[in-house]
Structures are given as C-alpha cells and as structure tokens.
Amino acid sequence: MAEARQQARRPHGAAGAIVLNGVHKWYGEFHVLRDINLTVREGEKIVICGPSGSGKSTLIRCINRLEEHQQGEIVVDGIELTNDLRNIDKIRAEVGMVFQSFNLFPHLTILDNLCLAPVWVKKKSRAEAEKTARMYLERVKIPEQALKYPGQLSGGQQQRVAIARALCMNPNIMLFDEPTSALDPEMIKEVLDVMIELANSGMTMMCVTHEMAFARSVADRVIFMDRGEIVEMAPPEEFFANPKSDRTKHFLSQILNH
C-alpha cells in the first residue's frame, strides 16, 4: 500500500519533492526573497536558520501559497504552483504546516480540530477520520486530551496537536515555522521528540528553527538565509564545522555563544 501511494504521488519521477527555481518575492518595494534556488529530495530534512527578518517564514509560506511569489517557479510533488486554484488545492493537500503560534481552532475540541479537514476536504467518514485522528494523537503522546478544547492544553501539548492535525491529512511534506520558539524550555523537548520521530519515519521536512542540536542530529542540509538570500547551504557537519561565509560565521557565533 505504501508503494502504491508513493507511485501515485510521484508523476514526475525523481525531480525532487520541492523544487524552487529562481524565486523572487517583493512586499511592495521591499525585496524579501532574492533568486532562491533549492531542490529538496523526497525524504530529505532541511533546516533553515538566519537572522530575524531574513525571509525564512516567507520562503516556506510560499511553498503552500500562504504567500504568493512573483517570479520564478515552485514545483511541489510534481505540481507547479500557479494561479490555478486546483493546483493550489492539490499542493495544500500534500503539504502540512505547523506554525509558531499553533493556530488550533479554539471553538473546536482537539478531536474536531483533527477531523475538520479530513471530513470536509478529503470527504472521509467521521468514523474513519476519528480513527486516524486518535492514531495520530497516540503518536504525539496525548491520546487522553481528545475531548478537551485547545485553551485547556499547555503550549507543548497544543503544538503536538497542531502536528497531529497536519498529519491527519496524510501529507507528503511537512513545513515547520519556528515550532518551538513560543514554548517554555521544558516543553521544547516534547515537541522536538515528536519531530525527530517524524523525521525518522521518512517524512520530507522543511523546518525553520534555531534549535541547532536538532539541526545537527536530524537535518540532511542546513540553510542559512540573510536579507532574502540563501547565503550558505551544507550538510550539518560541514555547516557547523567550517562555514564559508562571514555572515554565517557571525550568525553562528551569536547563537551558539550565548
């Protein structure tokens, strides 16, 4: 079954799960993304870091069209992101996203948060959606919270629910935008553990984070962005041991020695 799924999902062969080709984006006059070129292979884990305002969030939000790029091409799972609404819908069904501020739906129970999209978008039966939801709640280690509301959970629990909510759509790719930076230190670990487990299961992941230990142990490549550009891209050993650019060195010295 897993093989059939893989075949169904890769119509364009091994071009890469995510391909960005000469992508530019402007906010009015402000050039946020400059000539981004990146190919993410299936199953690859990418960690993106960089100073505040460097365009990290904008970059990964372009991949599921929460932001629109103005130049260049973005191809996700063989589907090009254009203004075609059907393509956007298809890509959003393939790509799960986890936000810094969790963004759970506060008027719905945890279970309803998880079942909403499978029922309304994938047209699954409620029973089937609930079964999947409970399975993922088990995987993020909070099965007992199913009937509570988001406001009754701790930050770490909410973020794990948010991960489970994305997984319930059975995505091929997961995007994370600083998933742990709104959390207290003791909750960071419980979320990172879930992410590490997810990485080990072979999920394609793009993760904006400053958790360098996570980057070291999980990432296949680490990207350093500054002022809208990809300044450096390398496997973690190389990235941390001998960064090439001065900007990367400066950034690393700042976040590693504090």
Next chain:
Amino acid sequence: MTATTNRPGPGPISPPAKPNLLYRPEFRQAVYQILLAACLIFAFWTIASNVSDNLARQNIASGFGFWNRTAGFDISQSLIAYSNQSTYGQAFWAGLLNTLLVAAIGIVFATILGFLVGIGRLSSNWLIARICGAYVEILRNLPLLLQLFFWYFAVLKNLPGPRQSFSLPLGASLNVRGLYLPAPVPGPGFRAVLIALAIGVVASFAVAIWAKRRQRETGERFPVLWTTLALILLLPGAVYIALGQPLSFEYPALRGFNFQGGIAIQPELMALVVGLSTYTASFIAEIVRAGIAGVPRGQREAANAVGLSKGLTMRLVILPQALRIIIPPLTSQYLNLAKNSSLAVAIGYPDFVSVFTGTVLNQTGQAVEVILLTMLVFLTISLITSAFMNWFNKHIALVER
C-alpha cells in the same frame, strides 16, 4: 544591609486587631447604600405627590379608567379589527402590534443585509468591497429621520398615481398609494396543499438529520439542499395541481380613483421598514466586519494550510469565532431598531408611540399613566430581546469551552 533589620521583634504573631466599625468596608458600604436609597425614595415621593396635587387641581382623575372608553379616532392601518368606535385599550394593542410588525420585519432584513454587506466589505473583489464600503459610510452617517423622509417623500410619495402605476410581476402594482399585491383566496381542498407543505417541511428535517448522520458514518454527502427544495416545493405543488389548483388570487384592480382588492401595503410602512433596515444594516455590517477582523489571522492561515476552501474557512472557522464578538453589539442594534421605529410619527405610520403616546395621551390627558405604560412596553420589548440574545450567546459560547 540584611533583611533581618526590618523584621519586628521575635514572639508570636498576634491576630490583627479588629478596626473600629467606621473603618470597616462592609459597614461603610451599607451606610452608603442606605443613604442612596433614602435619597431616591425622597425624590420619587416628592415627584409623585407633586404630580398628584397638580392632577387633582386640574380635575384629572388618575388611574386606567380611560382604558375602556371609546377612542373616537381612526388608525390608518391595523392588524386587529379597529374602528373609531373601538376603545383606547384596542388602540393600545393596534399601535403595539404595528410597532412589533415593523421591528420584526426590520430586524430580519437588517440582519440579512448587514451580514452580506459586512462580509462583502472584506471581499477580495475590489468593486464589491468598495460598494459595500460606500454603503456603510453613506447610510450610517446621515440622520435616520432624513433617510425616512427620503424614502417616504422623495421616493414613495413621488411615484405616479394609481392610474399610471407601475405594474410589477405577478399582478402586483406600485403607486403613490402603496404597494398592491394579489391576495390569495383559498378554494375548497386547499387545506390538503397546506398539509402536503407541512409534511414536506417535516420530511426535509428528517432528511437533513439522516444525511448528517450518514455523513458522520460513511463520509458520503447527500444533496440535502435539493431534496429539501423538492420536498417543500414539488410535493405541495403536485398536490395543488392534482386537486385542480384550489387557490385563486384576488388581483388588485383599478376602480375609480384607486386600487381595490388584493393586499395593500401602505407607503408609510414600506418607507419605515426600508429606512430602518437599511440604516441599521450599515451598523450591523460594521459589527460583522469587526467581528471577522477580530479573529486572529493565523486562524485563516491554518485553515488554508489544511486545504479548506475560502467558503468553508469562513463557515467552519471564521464565522463561528466571529459570532461571539458579533452577538452583544448586534443585540444593541436590534434594540436601537425597535426604539428608532418611534420615528414613524414623522411620516405618519401609526406605530405605538404615535397612536398611544401621541393621540391617546392628547385626548385623555393621562400623561403619567400613558408614559409609564409606554416605558413599560419598550422595557419589555428590550428585555425580551436581550434575554433571547443572551441565551443565544451562551449557547454558542458553551461550544467554545
């Protein structure tokens, strides 16, 4: 310096001494409340004795003896049987029903229009957003009385006379005297059609419940909207045709100088309903817009990220959260609409205030009783409305936590 220097000497901590009665908050509050109550009672007593002295001097009997006396004046439109031989009590009810009629129709139209304009203002379609924005800015910034005058004098009273009246579809006509609609006249056997309609409505509820349960179980959607339409329209329609169309219409027809027959809706009522609901809709639109804007942006992004379409995002994620922000100010708009309906007096619609607080008060001179009753009526309407809205708000808030 160490903290120990500031500590009181060793020894057991004694319980705090009870302060003097004068310095105790409970005592002070009780005293203030008693003083306030005494002042209020004194003020009321002064006013009441003054009023009754004055009334006695003018030989006006107080009390509700006037209630059953003949009113002797006409009311141009009444939902209950009323003539100039009716009593003041009947005039009270006729006026009250007229006000409730305007408030009920006005609230329904204002809510529908207000939600459409409010959501439209946030539309990504430039033209729709601008039109809705202009609507709000114009309607809510002009005085309501002016708008009522506009609808009544500039629009409805400028329509042609009965002989040149506009013919509308389905045999309706519009002229300076009002809107004339065909009146349905049920023939023999029409009751069967009504029964079929009732069955259709009940059956569509059953289908809706069944379809919801089936969606929960199997995920399959059932075309509930179409089934409902078919049940409610086709079923009674079939019975109607099978029975040989047992419903005739009495069409309004020009006889002499005016239209006779059919249902006549006076221009005063139309102007008041249109004026009140379009005016209130502009405020409701702002409330709806603020409610939607009050839902954090991340909610829409999260909904988009899991693949919900724009419409589903609005319906399943944004509106349920916005509604909690919308309901309380919406309630006060409903109350405003009900109270503003008393401007009817300016365009000659016989609402409660113009009939009862105007004419009845003038004729009987029972100012205290009439005004007390008027206040009571508006208080009752307001309290019932807020009670309902509070219940509704609690109902949707409970879903939240």
